[in-house]
Amino acid sequence: MLKDITLGQYFPGNSLLHKLDPRLKLLLAVFYIVLIFLAKSAPAYILIFLFTVLIIAVSRISFGVVLRSLKPLIFVLIFTTLINVFWSNGTTVLWQLGPFAVTEEGIIRAVTMALRIVLLMASTSVILMYTTSPIALTDGIERLLSPLAKIKIPVHTFAMMMTMALRFIPTLLEETQKIINAQKARGADFDSGNVIDKAKALIPVLIPLLISQFRRAEELATAMECRCYRGGGNRTRMTVLRFALRDLFVALVVIALLAGIILLNIYFPPLLA
Amino acid sequence: MAEIIIKAEDICFSYESDHPTDKFPVLDHLNLEIEKGSFVAVLGYNGSGKSTLAKLLNLILTPTSGNLYLFGKKFDEETITEDEFFALRQRIGMVFQNPDNQLVATIVEEDVAFGPENLGIPPAEIRRRVDEALEIVGMKEFARHSPHQLSGGQKQRIAIAGIIALRPDVIIFDESTAMLDPRGRNDVLATIEKLNREFGTTILHITHYMEEAIRADRVIVVDGGKVTLDGTPREVFSQVRTVKAAGLDVPQVTELMLEINDDGFELPKDVLSYEEGAQAIADYIRKKKAGKNT
Numbered sequence: 001m002l003k004d005i006t007l008g009q010y011f012p013g014n015s016l017l018h019k020l021d022p023r024l025k026l027l028l029a030v031f032y033i034v035l036i037f038l039a040k041s042a043p044a045y046i047l048i049f050l051f052t053v054l055i056i057a058v059s060r061i062s063f064g065v066v067l068r069s070l071k072p073l074i075f076v077l078i079f080t081t082l083i084n085v086f087w088s089n090g091t092t093v094l095w096q097l098g099p100f101a102v103t104e105e106g107i108i109r110a111v112t113m114a115l116r117i118v119l120l121m122a123s124t125s126v127i128l129m130y131t132t133s134p135i136a137l138t139d140g141i142e143r144l145l146s147p148l149a150k151i152k153i154p155v156h157t158f159a160m161m162m163t164m165a166l167r168f169i170p171t172l173l174e175e176t177q178k179i180i181n182a183q184k185a186r187g188a189d190f191d192s193g194n195v196i197d198k199a200k201a202l203i204p205v206l207i208p209l210l211i212s213q214f215r216r217a218e219e220l221a222t223a224m225e226c227r228c229y230r231g232g233g234n235r236t237r238m239t240v241l242r243f244a245l246r247d248l249f250v251a252l253v254v255i256a257l258l259a260g261i262i263l264l265n266i267y268f269p270p271l272l273a
Numbered sequence: 274m275a276e277i278i279i280k281a282e283d284i285c286f287s288y289e290s291d292h293p294t295d296k297f298p299v300l301d302h303l304n305l306e307i308e309k310g311s312f313v314a315v316l317g318y319n320g321s322g323k324s325t326l327a328k329l330l331n332l333i334l335t336p337t338s339g340n341l342y343l344f345g346k347k348f349d350e351e352t353i354t355e356d357e358f359f360a361l362r363q364r365i366g367m368v369f370q371n372p373d374n375q376l377v378a379t380i381v382e383e384d385v386a387f388g389p390e391n392l393g394i395p396p397a398e399i400r401r402r403v404d405e406a407l408e409i410v411g412m413k414e415f416a417r418h419s420p421h422q423l424s425g426g427q428k429q430r431i432a433i434a435g436i437i438a439l440r441p442d443v444i445i446f447d448e449s450t451a452m453l454d455p456r457g458r459n460d461v462l463a464t465i466e467k468l469n470r471e472f473g474t475t476i477l478h479i480t481h482y483m484e485e486a487i488r489a490d491r492v493i494v495v496d497g498g499k500v501t502l503d504g505t506p507r508e509v510f511s512q513v514r515t516v517k518a519a520g521l522d523v524p525q526v527t528e529l530m531l532e533i534n535d536d537g538f539e540l541p542k543d544v545l546s547y548e549e550g551a552q553a554i555a556d557y558i559r560k561k562k563a564g565k566n567t
Binding site: 134135163164166167170171174216219220222223224225226227228229230234235236237238239240 | 331333355359362363366367369371373374375376377378379380382383386387388389390391392393394395396399400403419420421432435436439
């Protein structure tokens, strides 16, 4: 039961997006969010929309998967749309009911806002989650932030903690399941009663789990010391991240996209004044 | 005689405790010499001090009193520099009991690379060492797997590869086979023997499995913080009563020989395998018969 939990949503693959340097992808994701919010005119919106579709197509992640990732957003989408439709100050009133006025500006704002949220979610999850393994992501974060180590921010330590957390999640789940089974064998009841009863029933699972994790941490620390671990200072890495030609290519394409959006914003009137 | 690479002289050790009355010595004036390239099994019941001994040799713990010589140099906590300290640790590797608590990375080859990365070795050299180490333990095909997809024995072999990649002169196995199923145990043991025979790595194998101790060149029994028996497996296990007094078992067949001898027979005492035992009894009967006929 617990084994089914997958952390992150990495889909192994061999696409251009999978092969990109994780550092570039992190920068790209941030840059892409900026681009999404930079679009002002209708053609600019269409361009960024089409480009996002292109990203999904290149990643070879099925559109169904991407759409499903938007499911948790439905509530947010409905909510922001309603607010924008009914509560925005517009001049072109289309329909009025008491204090609620539906204006043309309101509708445009609602649609563009919803589009932005959808594009944001789809692009970042495809770039960072679906096509980047968690280990590559932590690695990318560590190397990208490594200059911060100069001002005494323990970047390596944080990255190490993240890697360890990722490493031990399956082990932890396995152990939780073992303890649950052991407690069930002694007659523990996890399924009946109200929420409070169920929460109480988990205490005999959590306490042994916590104790065993402390023991594990101690053993792990000793084992790491035995392998000459002494912090990040003199460490080297086996895998060296190198920007390849494809990374340069993708970076140039995205810069071209930026130029395109700026031009379309200049030559076409903005949707909202 | 080969070079002595580890020498413990009059080593005492007791764990820190809040209650002074609890402070009992775990190691009590222990003396030990380990020769280069030897395969030594250390036997002892739980709490005999055998794991503490391993931790002392690996410098996780420092002795309360006594002298420790590593690679011909006296270990002195006061004067040793950090670099020298880590250099010693690199030369004495250690594999622990629970394979899960030794693996740090989410991918097998990344884990094997962890040690060399800590030493600050250039990437190309790390790659070479990782491939070589995985080859030695026979886990090359699993290089890109995640540790939790592997069996206990396989994980333990990855842990060994992680130590091999540090290129140590000595590897201490602290009950590394205790948590494994028979098949995993055999694989790990075969790996240990390979390291010793083919690569000349000095092995200190701490165990409480007699069948494993038999495979070593030398067996040491630790009891009450002291070395009570020391010799080849034959010499040690023929001392059935001393071994049993240390809370350990001897191989069943060795014990059988002793019990038969107690009834007035004269069978060899240093029998370790069933085949040898059967042969010894057959020889004895044949000799008796021949004696009667003449």
